[in-house]
Amino acid sequence: MGKVRKRKPNKTQNNILAENFDEELPVDSKENVIQTILDQLQGVNVEEKYCGLQTFALLIESPENIEQTIERGLVKVVAPLLLDPAGSIRNAAAGVLRNLSAVQLEVCDSLMEQDVMTPLLCYFHEHTETWTPEINSKTKSEDVDTIIQCINLLLNLCESSDLAVKYLGQSRVLSILLPRYLDIATFGCDIVSAVLQCLFVVVEDNPDVMEKVKSTCEKQLQELMVIENSDPSYLLIKTLAAGVIINTCGGNMAVLPVNVIHQIVTILAKTLSIDHRLLCNQLSSSVPLVNGSDKLESLQGKEAQVLENQLKSVSHMLDAQQRSIEIIANICSCDDANDEMDGPESSDSDELGDEDECSNGEEVALVEDKLPPEILEALISLEIFDKVWARTQLPADNVMLILEEYEGSKLIHKKVHTLQTRALLCVNNMISSLPVEHLGGVNGIYKIWVNIGKLVFKQSTDNLYILESATAVMRAALDKIKFRENGKSDECDLFRDLSLSDIEMMITGIKECQVPEIRSNLIRMIGILALLLVNKLNETSSNVICAITEFILEQAHKENEVWVLAEAIDTLVDLYSEDDTDALAAKVKLVEKLAVLAPILKNKARQQRKLPREYKVLVSTATSNLPRFIKYKKDRLSKS
Structure with a gap:
């Protein structure tokens, strides 16, 4: 709002x-x-x-x-x-x-x-x-x-x-608001959408509130989803109602009837079908511009009211699209599957993260296989990925500048950037969850990687949220190619001509990056690039792999965050676990350099114990795997 x-x-x-x-x-x-x-x-x-x-x-x-x-x-x-x-x-x-x-x-x-x-x-x-x-x-x-x-x-x-959330549950507020304040005829769209926005958040992972919503307003939520009105304010309400219904199922959309699943995805598709760039272009033509004396022209009377209504309409549309994308991102997340596999005190070997789920082994289920078929069919048939991808694109620079300069449209400018960030995060999840053939094959995923690379490395942006989500997409795209195709497909020849100059911008980006999450994504990404080149070894690719290795080793020595250090070490272990890399490992003196890093990693792990769970898993895995890997590689090199 x-x-x-x-x-x-x-x-x-x-x-x-x-x-x-x-x-x-x-x-x-x-x-x-x-x-x-x-x-x-x-x-x-x-x-x-x-x-x-x-x-x-x-x-x-x-x-x-x-x-x-x-x-x-x-x-x-x-x-x-x-x-x-x-x-x-x-x-x-x-x-x-x-x-x-x-x-x-x-x-x-x-x-x-x-x-x-x-x-x-x-x-x-x-x-x-x-x-x-x-x-x-x-x-x-x-x-x-x-x-x-x-x-x-x-x-x-x-x-x-x-x-x-706890205080809210102990109060009577939800009983006051539900279902009474979901009546559009009495309270209007603005109040109803505000209540739904609040419910969308407080219902998630809250069993008591889930039951309360189910028992008091399940019928009203279903009625809101079938409203025949395409005005942005009503699309926002329909989208939010769909989101609340999903959250009342604990996020497990598969328990809903198939017709309801299709109804929900249809609402999301319709919401995302509206061209947000066109709406912003039209709005930029309506807002007052700066005149010759650097003052904004002011609108009066009917013109001012028309602009106010247009601003409100675009704002509602962007809100609806953001919520739609968040819902899709949750649908395509496999966190629940991971949580079931990993107990609260799982051992290092149990917690290998998403990469383990997508490993090269024949018997390990791919992440994309975990999406229920009825949901997968709906996402594919309604072309949801293409619609989400379109939201990663900003309006033209001049349009964004106009929206930023006018006080009344500054919030629209901010919401467009937020929508782009959410869309990138959603693309990240969808790349993992959708079969490769529905992403345009390896060539299609490669194009995604290239296009996002332009955003990360060739456009100047100080929005760290966008950079973090964009680098996550690039990493996910390469992960998909590596794990889905085992890095050996002929289509992976896309990277055969990769040279040092091609990765120069990435290396510079890592050196200059102050945000650990972005640094981690970039380190893993160039490591995956190197791994893809292992299957196409020649003089050029060997030089690139050695340069990437030496750079990651150099960064590892400079890294203050233990979990990013663990990411760097884990990346090198993945890269050199292939037997074909023995000669390269000897050339860069990998074993000796990793032996120097091992006590540094162990010491930092002791110092930085307070980490989020997923980072603890990463650090623990790297700490236990590194000595074993050093011994394994040392033995192989001594025999060669």
């Missing part, structure tokens, strides 16, 4: 502050501003409190101010205003807290620590249980906006905090 619309402040002080916030305030001036806000928020006059909330909203528009405002306790003072007798104060408080919660997960943690949940849950108990919008009420739009902002605040808190 969009940011809260701020009324024009009726205090001259706010106009002055707004100008000052364009530049960095001195520490003492900022402290004075914060103290003034605190004094205003704790006043008894409605105008004074409203002015304080408006100033707070302006202050937190600069991310560097957020930490200080939280430390000074502004949140503790603002949160109780959700229960203020004045509707305008409740609305402004809900808007500023919701905007604050949308900044980043760490901010949500701070909001939880400052007990935002108590007044928020009380708001629902006091103001929503019997409320219905009054058509002729002067405060209708304000009350509707307050409820939407509070639901979105609840959504953001629950998305970042298990404790928030």
Whole structure:
């Protein structure tokens, strides 16, 4: 949902502050501003409190101010205003807290620590249980906006905090909202979609909420899915209803009737069939442009209302497509299968990750074989991969620039980038889950790799989320070629002419990369490239493999993150496990260099024990495999 619309402040002080916030305030001036806000928020006059909330909203528009405002306790003072007798104060408080919660997960943690949940849950108990919008009420739009902002605040808190989900479950809020607030005729699309967005998050992995939703509103959710209306607001509702239904099954879509599965995938396909680039192009033609004096032209009256409706429509469409892609990504994830195979204290040999599932052994099931046939058939017949892939493409640069410059469309600009990131992550899952022939064969996967490579290495972007998801896709594409074709297909001749100059950009990218996740993806990726070349050994390919090996070894010595070091070592072990590589191993003195790295890995593993589970598995596997591999390779080289 969009940011809260701020009324024009009726205090001259706010106009002055707004100008000052364009530049960095001195520490003492900022402290004075914060103290003034605190004094205003704790006043008894409605105008004074409203002015304080408006100033707070302006202050937190600069991310560097957020930490200080939280430390000074502004949140503790603002949160109780959700229960203020004045509707305008409740609305402004809900808007500023919701905007604050949308900044980043760490901010949500701070909001939880400052007990935002108590007044928020009380708001629902006091103001929503019997409320219905009054058509002729002067405060209708304000009350509707307050409820939407509070639901979105609840959504953001629950998305970042298990404790928030627990508090929600212990309250009566879900009983108040369900199924009553799923009635579009009474509450309108905006409130219904906000409730569904919240449900989409809180139902996931929450058995108590799953049962509650099933018992109270399963019928309403099914009715929402069959609405005959292609307006973006209704497509968003249909998409969210489908997502909630899947989540009530614990994400196991296969337990649903076949006709419901096809109905859900059809909704996702229809949502993703709308050209988001075309919508953005049309929107960019409508937004005001900067004139000769570097000021934006302003729209008035009917023109302004038309633009507002267009912005809302595009925003709903992007939200619907993002949720559709997230649903598809979850459908194509094989995490559940991995979890069943790996107990909480599995041994190293049990936890070899996705690569083990896709190994070259004849008897090991491929990841793509784990997708239920009825779901696979629906995804393929409705060309879901092509539709998701289209979402990885941004509108033209000039369109994005226009959307970024106009204040009213900045959120659209941000949502387009978020959609691209989610689409890349979904492509990553789909590459693993779909049979290679439905991805255009090895040639098709190679084209994906090349196209994403242009995004990673040839386009300047400082969006680390996009870079991380894009490098994950490149890695998955090469994994698919290596594991599906065993690296020996004639089609793998695509890489036969790979030279050092071709991987120069990748090596430079790894050297300059500050993000461990991206570094890890790139290291694994060039390792897979080298492995593919092992089957096509000649003077050129041998030189490339040796260069990649020496580079990975060099990076391993510089690496601070133990799990990235483990990834680098695991990559080398994979590469040189082939007997054909003995001569190359001797040439780069692999055994001696790995023997130097072994104690470094072991020492870092002791120092960095607090790691996510998947990283612990990687480190543990590399630590146990490395000594065995060194002994094995040393024995082979001594006999050659």
